[in-house]
Amino acid sequence: MNKSELEKMAVEVRKGIVASTHSAKSGHPGGSLSAADIFTYLYFEELNVDPKNPKKEDRDRFVLSKGHTAPGYYAALAHRGFFPVEDLLKLRHTGEYLQGHPDMKHTPGVDMSSGSLGQGLSVAVGMALSAKLKNMSYRTYCLCGDGEIQEGQIWEAAMFAGHRKLDNLLVIVDNNNLQIDGTVEEVCSPYPIDEKFKAFNFHVITIDGNDFEDIDSAFKEAKSVKGKPTVIIANTMKGKGISFMEGQVGWHGKAPNDEEYRIAMEELQKAGEALC
Numbered sequence: 001m002n003k004s005e006l007e008k009m010a011v012e013v014r015k016g017i018v019a020s021t022h023s024a025k026s027g028h029p030g031g032s033l034s035a036a037d038i039f040t041y042l043y044f045e046e047l048n049v050d051p052k053n054p055k056k057e058d059r060d061r062f063v064l065s066k067g068h069t070a071p072g073y074y075a076a077l078a079h080r081g082f083f084p085v086e087d088l089l090k091l092r093h094t095g096e097y098l099q100g101h102p103d104m105k106h107t108p109g110v111d112m113s114s115g116s117l118g119q120g121l122s123v124a125v126g127m128a129l130s131a132k133l134k135n136m137s138y139r140t141y142c143l144c145g146d147g148e149i150q151e152g153q154i155w156e157a158a159m160f161a162g163h164r165k166l167d168n169l170l171v172i173v174d175n176n177n178l179q180i181d182g183t184v185e186e187v188c189s190p191y192p193i194d195e196k197f198k199a200f201n202f203h204v205i206t207i208d209g210n211d212f213e214d215i216d217s218a219f220k221e222a223k224s225v226k227g228k229p230t231v232i233i234a235n236t237m238k239g240k241g242i243s244f245m246e247g248q249v250g251w252h253g254k255a256p257n258d259e260e261y262r263i264a265m266e267e268l269q270k271a272g273e274a275l276c
Helices: 003-024 029-034 036-046 067-080 085-090 120-133 152-163 184-188 193-199 212-224 258-274
Strands: 061-064 140-145 169-175 203-208 230-235
Touching (some): 003 029, 003 258, 061 067, 061 120, 120 152, 193 203
8 A cells, every 4th residue: 555545544444443432332542543553554564464364374473462452453454354344333342252352262363362461572572483483484563552561571572582583573662652540751651662672682763653654664674674673662642633532641441422423533534535
């Protein structure tokens, strides 16, 4: 896809986030929206995956370590063809397969169940190591939250990845600077994130995570790096794309009501039309 097509698809992914959390009357729209452009780029430009064969052995792997942003993940998977887009409205409904956090046993396209913050990167490191041991070419991608990297297990995994020179591993940190209780600086500052990852032998790229030119350049650079893993620190806006959600910590884990849903969808519709 070119930049314009990616921007249009990101609008559709954002519509899926708003619609699914509204239907569920719960969920995490803020961090899903901040990462919507990353989800879009992964599934429509970067990942070697096949919706018709979601378990193919040589597919690229993706682990959503910040599993609460499943609404964004599901919206990208649905639009990529892993399951019907209309099923997004079944998010968190009893008996349905789109749970509040990713479930690898029941949701097509999901490589790893996640939700316990801090654990996903360890799994991704194991996947990357497995590819090395088996001499396979697939790459492993892991999306973490900036609040999530306050967890110690993240840094154990980073230490191992750097030590084993896992250049087939790409970590993305969604740095929207907000977590459930406030700014990440107020809660427990992880800054400077770049210097911490450099200390664990990572190649570090810092970008505007809501700009597709920046995203494209960073992902291409990451593929060229040899002998060490790469981390992309994606500076984003929590609630990106919805005026009343942008930069508001209260939208970390709250679903839009009927009026908020109407306004949000109108804004996204206008944003999509402006791209045509």
